[in-house]
Each structure stands twice: as C-alpha cells, then as structure tokens.
C-alpha cells in the first residue's frame with residue numbers, strides 16, 4: 454500500500470479536495486504517539502506491541518520512535534518486518550505452536566522470549582540457548598472479552614504448573630503469560646488471571662522472572678473512551694498483593710495501541726430507503742464487524758465536505774462485492790439525506806482492519822493518506 458502525504462488538515466478537507474472514489478485510510482502518527490505515551494506512562498512495566506493488529510511499516514516505525522522497544526511477533530514475516538523498521542528492538546515470539554523451520558528462524562532473528570502451552574512444543578525448544586526466557590501460556594474460563602482467546606491456546610492451571618517446573622528444569626528462564634481476550638471492557642479478567650498466575654507459580658515452586666499480562670486492552674469503540682488507567686492500576690495492585698516476589702510486568706497490546714492511528718473513509722455508491730451500498734465492507738477494512746460488537750464512531754460527511762443533518766434512519770449497510778454476506782450484521786442509523794457520493798468516516802479503525810483487507814471481487818482499501826498535525 455502506498456502512503457501519500459497530505460497537505461490537508463483533516464480527512465474531511467482532503468476528501469472534499471480529492472473526491473476519491475476508492476476507500477482511503479487516513480494515518481494519524483501523532484495520535485499513535487499519544488497512545489504509546491499513555492501506555493508507557495501508565496502501565497507498570499514493559500510495553501510491547503502485538504504486530505498482528507496492524508503490521509504496516511509506518512506503524513512499526515512510529516511506535517519505535519515513540520519509545521516502544523519490544524514487539525510481540527507470531528511469524529518469521531513479522532520478525533523480518535520488525536528487524537527492518539525497528540532495528541535493535543527486542544522480539545517476543547509468542548505464538549505457542551511453531552514448525553521446526555520457524556524455530557530456526559526465531560533463533561536466527563534473536564527472539565528473546567518464547568511462549569509455550571503444551572509439553573510437546575516445549576520439547577521442540579530444547580536446543581534454544583540456556584537461560585532463554587520461556588513463558589508458559591495460561592488459560593482460564595473468564596468472561597468479559599469481545600471474544601475468547603482461551604479457545605485455541607493456553608494451558609490449564611495444573612498443566613501450566615507442570616510446564617513451568619519443566620521450563621526451570623531445562624535451564625530456561627521461567628515466566629508466565631496469558632491473553633484475557635480482545636477488547637476487555639473491565640479490569641476484572643486481569644485481576645483473576647494475575648491471582649491465578651501467582652497460584653500456579655507457587656504450586657510449581659518457581660519464582661517467575663516476568664508476568665506478561667497480554668493484550669486485550671479496550672479501544673475507543675463507543676461513546677465513552679475506555680479507562681485504561683483503571684486497568685493499569687488494577688494490574689499493579691493485584692500483582693503487588695498476589696506475589697511474594699513480584700515478577701516484572703510486560704503487556705502486549707495490539708488493538709488499544711493501534712486503533713486511533715487510522716480513520717477509514719468509505720464512499721456511498723448507491724442508496725435507497727432501506728439500504729446503503731459502500732465501496733468497502735467485511736472483505737476489506739470492516740472485516741472485524743462480523744466477529745465483534747460494532748463501533749458507533751461513524752461520521753457521515755457530504756461529498757462537498759459539510760455535515761449532513763437529515764433525521765437518522767436505520768439502514769442495511771452492504772459492501773461492494775457480489776456476495777450476500779458482504780453486509781454489516783446490524784442496521785446503521787444514518788442521516789436521511791445521505792446521497793450517492795457522500796462519505797462515511799469510521800474513527801478508531803487502526804486495528805484488525807488494514808491487516809485483514811482482501812482483494813475479493815477486485816475491491817479492498819489500497820490507499821493510505823498521512824494527516825500531519827497542523828501547528
């Protein structure tokens with residue numbers, strides 16, 4: 454995807470000046486740096502970025518420039534990406550199942566932390582250098598996330614204790630990690646996981662080097678901004694109370710770091726009383742809308758750049774492809790005077806959007822325009 458600089462101060466003015474017929478992502482580097490600062494100032498430990506949320510080179514460079522010095526990678530391609538755009542950054546290889554060839558690449562790339570969730574995968578790591586950090590991935594049946602991350606990876610507390618003992622026996626540095634699920638609205642899942650992590654370490658009789666509390670931090674999807682500081686405070690307090698020797702804390706947010714970096718602008722291709730047809734949909738930048746609750750930060754903009762004031766009408770929103778599942782699951786309230794050629798601006802679209810764009814039926818977002826902060 455090419456990235457164009459913009460002399461326009463806002464997405465609205467750029468749209469009015471350029472009238473693009475294809476979808477556009479607007480990149481806001483200063484918003485990204487601001488969220489990185491919020492995490493680094495508020496989180497009581499090391500902040501790493503989960504690359505899968507948005508693996509664009511400019512994201513990696515901007516986060517590195519904003520002081521993010523470690524990245525959570527899941528594949529050789531993500532390792533190469535971080536090496537190219539954040540030289541010197543630490544790599545945490547936290548995909549718990551790896552092929553032999555992937556392990557070789559991970560060693561060559563110098564990954565400093567590896568996660569495992571089963572004995573068979575730990576045995577595959579025996580040739581790693583002594584002292585390498587191996588983090589056992591714990592799973593619990595917790596509610597509160599937009600969808601459950603324990604459904605694929607993770608060891609139960611008993612399995613995790615046995616794995617932790619084995620990690621220590623093999624001469625590696627033992628840590629624990631978990632992922633509470635994405636878009637967790639409250640601190641509760643972290644409190645439960647951290648208490649259980651302390652119990653697992655105690656029953657294994659292992660002193661943890663680090664505790665990685667995962668991603669899952671909420672992005673701003675609805676009217677209110679989520680309270681990240683309340684989550685950070687809970688993580689600090691529960692960790693201090695639960696352990697005799699508190700491990701160093703690490704987090705690996707993807708969504709919450711990336712979301713504010715992009716605004717997605719889609720154009721209305723056709724409209725009637727019941728339905729609106731956009732130039733992108735669930736096969737493109739709106740890929741997540743089928744799996745997680747919709748977000749309400751949608752701003753209609755007239756083709757000429759002004760606001761639309763018609764009474765809201767709930768309509769079906771279709772994407773551009775010829776597939777009948779290419780639609781948003783819910784009706785969207787949109788102004789009655791929305792017309793062909795107008796735009797919808799979707800705010801907070803930096804995570805799991807650009808990374809999931811397909812070229813199905815010849816559509817998909819191809820263009821990124823950088824909005825520079827005006828002084």
Ligand SMILES: *Cc1c(COP(=O)(O)O)cnc(C)c1O
Nearest residue numbers: 503635668669670705706707708
């Ligand atoms: C996806 C993922 C993350 C990031 O999750 P978010 O919900 O986007 O913060 C962090 N860690 C691991 C291991 C992941 O798989």
